[in-house]
Amino acid sequence: MLALRANESGKNEKAARISSRPFVAVGICTFQRTEPLIELLESIGAQTGQIDADVVILIVDNNPTPSVPQDRVRKSTPYNVRIVHEPRTGLVHARNRLFELAEETGADWLIGVDDDATVAKDWLAQWMQGTSKMEAKILLSDIQLMFSDAVSPFIPQRQFAQPAEGKPPRVLATGNYAISREVFARNGGLGLRFHPDFNHIGGEDAEFFLRAKRQHGIVLSGWPNARVYEKQRGHRLTLRYHLNRTLCTQMCGYYIAALHRKDHILKKPRPMAIMLTRRTIRSIGKGLAALTSGALTLPFDRSLGKKTIGIGLEHMTRAYAVVPYLFGKASRRYGVVSSTSTEPPQAG
Numbered sequence: 001m002l003a004l005r006a007n008e009s010g011k012n013e014k015a016a017r018i019s020s021r022p023f024v025a026v027g028i029c030t031f032q033r034t035e036p037l038i039e040l041l042e043s044i045g046a047q048t049g050q051i052d053a054d055v056v057i058l059i060v061d062n063n064p065t066p067s068v069p070q071d072r073v074r075k076s077t078p079y080n081v082r083i084v085h086e087p088r089t090g091l092v093h094a095r096n097r098l099f100e101l102a103e104e105t106g107a108d109w110l111i112g113v114d115d116d117a118t119v120a121k122d123w124l125a126q127w128m129q130g131t132s133k134m135e136a137k138i139l140l141s142d143i144q145l146m147f148s149d150a151v152s153p154f155i156p157q158r159q160f161a162q163p164a165e166g167k168p169p170r171v172l173a174t175g176n177y178a179i180s181r182e183v184f185a186r187n188g189g190l191g192l193r194f195h196p197d198f199n200h201i202g203g204e205d206a207e208f209f210l211r212a213k214r215q216h217g218i219v220l221s222g223w224p225n226a227r228v229y230e231k232q233r234g235h236r237l238t239l240r241y242h243l244n245r246t247l248c249t250q251m252c253g254y255y256i257a258a259l260h261r262k263d264h265i266l267k268k269p270r271p272m273a274i275m276l277t278r279r280t281i282r283s284i285g286k287g288l289a290a291l292t293s294g295a296l297t298l299p300f301d302r303s304l305g306k307k308t309i310g311i312g313l314e315h316m317t318r319a320y321a322v323v324p325y326l327f328g329k330a331s332r333r334y335g336v337v338s339s340t341s342t343e344p345p346q347a348g
Helices: 035-046 070-074 091-105 124-132 204-216 239-262 272-297 302-320 320-324
Strands: 002-006 012-016 023-029 056-062 080-085 109-113 117-119 138-140 143-146 177-180 221-224 226-230 331-334 341-342
Touching: 023 035, 023 091, 035 056, 035 117, 035 124, 035 221, 035 302, 056 070, 056 091, 056 272, 070 080, 080 091, 091 109, 091 204, 117 302, 124 138, 124 177, 138 239, 177 341, 204 239, 239 272, 239 302, 239 320, 272 320
Parallel strands: 023 056, 023 109, 056 080, 138 221, 143 226
Antiparallel strands: 002 012, 109 177, 117 226, 138 177
16 A cells, blocks of 8 residues: 655655554645635644554645645644645545545545644544444544524524434534545546535535435444534524525435435335425424414524524525526535525536
């Protein structure tokens, strides 16, 4: 196997490995987030516990022009770092480039984390345990959301469902994952890639994991012990952002369902019309119930009442998502500074 040794130009030379330990690539896709990226790398550099593996950090600078400060990055962590510029913006381009890099380095596992997160001190050690203990080729771990006092009182501040060890995870996201080279490598593996239709609108992670499971029979498993922390900053603390993200997530769910029906990945699926109708009616019912409960609670407990109203607004937003979906609209969420509209996935 091969290890990477960073040279002064920032490129990497391959050197023969004398170690028989697993080779792990920590993958990070970043877009104009220098300070959060440095904070993440510092938390990775402060790891404790037994890390019985050779580690390299792979960073995809997903910006039209290079924006990652290479000197600061390399000083922020003791691990070898490789930085590659991917000028085609969008998470699908960035994540697929990361797969290519992981295969080029010869990594046995790609461990991914978002560029605006920080990791627990035993994060890597826990991932080493998980990848050696679990038989699954895709593992998803815990993401703890951290809210400041500036958060809107109408945001419920709920956490993601924690993945249970060895159980199918309920949240399919790329904020904290481990993927075996048997999944991403084109040479000797399945060579799976993120779907280009979801490049700018999000949902590419859920589509990838569902396709891996439904089409290729890959087992997805939870491993709750490798925890990361994601600070909710700036506009993410606003109700507008929260509801817009809820809308986008629901619409992406519809696009995924339509795409997998078109590609015949789903076995005996319900007709889209029935699925859309049932989900919309259910969301309206839950939304009206929560809004009513919140309004009745407000005089006695304003904090709880506002959070309950926020839950009601979430459900009503999910119900509304059927409208832009049916009219073929999608929100461009990634690869641009401000949000505009773009073409929806061509799901048929």
